[in-house]
Amino acid sequence: METKKYYDEFETIVGDILTHTEFQKIKKIDHHGNGLFEHSVAVGYYSYRVARFLRMDCHSIARAATLHDFFLESWQGKVKTEKGFNRIKEMHGFSHPKTALENAEKYFDIDERQADMIVKHMFPLTPIPPMNLGSWVVTAVDKCVATNELIFKNTQPIKRLKSLMSRA
Ligand SMILES: [Fe+2]
Numbered sequence: 001m002e003t004k005k006y007y008d009e010f011e012t013i014v015g016d017i018l019t020h021t022e023f024q025k026i027k028k029i030d031h032h033g034n035g036l037f038e039h040s041v042a043v044g045y046y047s048y049r050v051a052r053f054l055r056m057d058c059h060s061i062a063r064a065a066t067l068h069d070f071f072l073e074s075w076q077g078k079v080k081t082e083k084g085f086n087r088i089k090e091m092h093g094f095s096h097p098k099t100a101l102e103n104a105e106k107y108f109d110i111d112e113r114q115a116d117m118i119v120k121h122m123f124p125l126t127p128i129p130p131m132n133l134g135s136w137v138v139t140a141v142d143k144c145v146a147t148n149e150l151i152f153k154n155t156q157p158i159k160r161l162k163s164l165m166s167r168a
């Protein structure tokens with residue numbers, strides 16, 4: 001089956017990330033009514049599909065997209081300590097791409113293009129625009145998946161990925 005072929009390809013590319021002890025910790029974090037792990041797998045998978053369709057470097061893009069929200073602390077209910085402009089920088093929407101990049105670089109090999117994909121995925125909330133096409137794919141797919149999650153909660157595409165996730 002065609003879809004199974006894509007799942008298998010995706011799993012071969014990101015399998016070491018999905019089963020990594022540190023990355024597995026994001027299973028405990030909530031994200032728009034779904035788990036952060038499910039969200040990350042969905043963004044990774046659909047970024048891979050889009051990149052593959054567009055004949056881009058789907059290997060590199062799938063890995064960066066899977067790691068785009070690699071933060072280990074839940075932001076809901078987190079106490080803010082800073083004031084003024086630093087308070088804005090401390091807000092999750094602005095700060096988590098940097099945290100995700102730090103974690104990704106700590107546990108995996110990340111090149112410059114992948115670093116851009118992770119750290120710019122919140123554009124235009126973070127004002128510096130993506131520097132490569134892969135980053136535009138990741139930021140667009142992340143917004144589509146997050147919107148789907150916010151509106152439909154347990155979305156169909158995510159359900160379709162359940163078998164993949166249960167094997168991880
Ligand atoms: Fe994010």
Ligand SMILES: [Fe+2]
Nearest residue numbers: 043068069142
């Ligand atoms: Fe995300």
